[in-house]
Amino acid sequence: MPDKTEKPGKQQAADERPVRRQARGERRIAQLLEAAASVFCTTGYTAASTNAIAREAGVSPGTLYQFFPNKEAIAIELGSRLMHRMRETYGEALAPLDPATPLEEAVTAAVDRFIDFNCRNPVFFALMHGPDIPGRMTEEHDALHATLITRVETLLTPFVPGMPTAEVNRVAQVCVGIYKAGLELVLAHEGAEREAYVQELKNVLVRYLGALVVD
Template sequence: MPSASRPVEPRRKPRQVRAELTRDRILTAAAHVFTEHGYAAGTTNRIAEQARVSIGSLYQYFPNKDAILAELMVRHIDRGAWHQADELDLSPGTLEAVVRALVRDAVDNHRDDPRLLRIMLEEGQVSTELRETIVRHGERRVAEVRDLFARHPDVRVRDLDAAAELIVFTVEINTHRLAAFPQGLAIETVESELVDMVTRYLRG
């Protein structure tokens, strides 16, 4: 694990398009390097070479690779907004389909790069921005899920606030674990079991 004393706050937030493009190139290169070489061997020199920037330019934006990984985690979380929630059919008898849409969305958000996700979970340190992003995303996701199930006629739980928190936590932690550390279970199997479990719970 990286040392907890190392800074993980980015040094510079770009204000110009060119600087933002350079920062994006560094982050894209870092994701590639970490995936290909692993975190220990994914040095800032390798990242700079992959991004085709000087090591000095990289350090203008990030003090070290821990800060780069923290920013990749921020982007991963922010990418997980649930955009299809307002399009779902909430008529009687559709609860299982609604739950499946929720679970499928979480699964799809973690399919792309399981090795990078594993590095994030094993090596990532929590920057201030990452902490704020986790809180913001969690609050938004819980509010979305609560609102959705509050409008569904088939939901019969006693405490909808607690139910929304539990459902979001259960789905997120299981999809993260399965994507990063597959243990022989097919993703389709876990998805179906999660759907069955959450649907039965919501029906009371």
Template sequence: MSEKQWLHPRKQPRQARAELTRQRILKAAAHVFAEYGYAAGTTNRIAERAGVSIGSLYQYYPNKDAILLELMAGHFDSGAAEVARRQAEELPDTIEGVMRVFVQAAIANHLDDPQLLRIMVEQAPRSQDLMKKVYQFKDARVAYARELLRRYPEVRVSDVDTAARIINASIELVVHQVIAEHEPIDLKRLEDELVAMFTRYLTSA
């Protein structure tokens, strides 16, 4: 069986009722994976939680790998939409304000169930389509960061290209790691500390 057959949805809903069923399956899967983990998060449990027959589930997805991949794609799409929404707003006057926008967007995109986020990162299969989406999302964020860093005279780093990559990778990794941990954290304190750290890095002589 090819990757397309194994990892891709089988049925693209064309009617409102079919789309609602697909959304129920995805929502149920998110809860099941978070509650039981990926290994024990079977399609039978997902179908039961969604209130559909196992046969109906298989009309939409060939296996749980395809379901998890769709959840991951949705996570990246929502992240891209959050970044686009904030880009459309008026930019702050300082690089500290810009860093706060970046950090807030990353935190907002990681407020779903932390256990599900851990499963997405650590256990999800990787398809070519998904990885293409991931790289496109990252490239767009780095390009936007690079453009912004060049607008602010207070930015003192010598290599803006590398700084843009460091900022984006660090925000994504730190926010994911900290929020996915079992110990709860004050999100406002996390935001303030990250903003201070990146601002000092960018503005130091």
């Protein structure tokens, strides 16, 4: 299990004693996660095999298991790092927006950012896609999904002041669902066609939410 508290470099200087020489390991972990990302993208999460990931990373299966107890742990860590990176990159998108911001603008900004991030990190899509069967979600999935939902709820709140929590949650679920569906279409196309789909996605969301806001 990767030790989050131990970023190599600066902190090492400060924490003279506690944990030593995880440099190599930390690199391996990054390597493995990268490999996993690649494999998840190529074959999908379900079909991805730990051996394939290890092979892609150029290490033996045993090495993989030194850092992750199983495939799901890899996905969880990968998802968590992706969320981190997302927060770092587009952190402002989280700040409760000025309620005065026109909805369209807010949606456009959010979608552009999410889409951009997803295009740069195609694994994200693979991770969002749960193992086929509706009720049953893997832990990994759940975590990622829950985080996404929370984010969207946060973005939503200023626009729908009086709405009961349960309903906000439902709307968020719907938005995330729409987003996932849109993303699939976006990723399946390129160039102008891709752009067109991005626009449609925005349209769907703006019109859906628009009615809620005005109401």
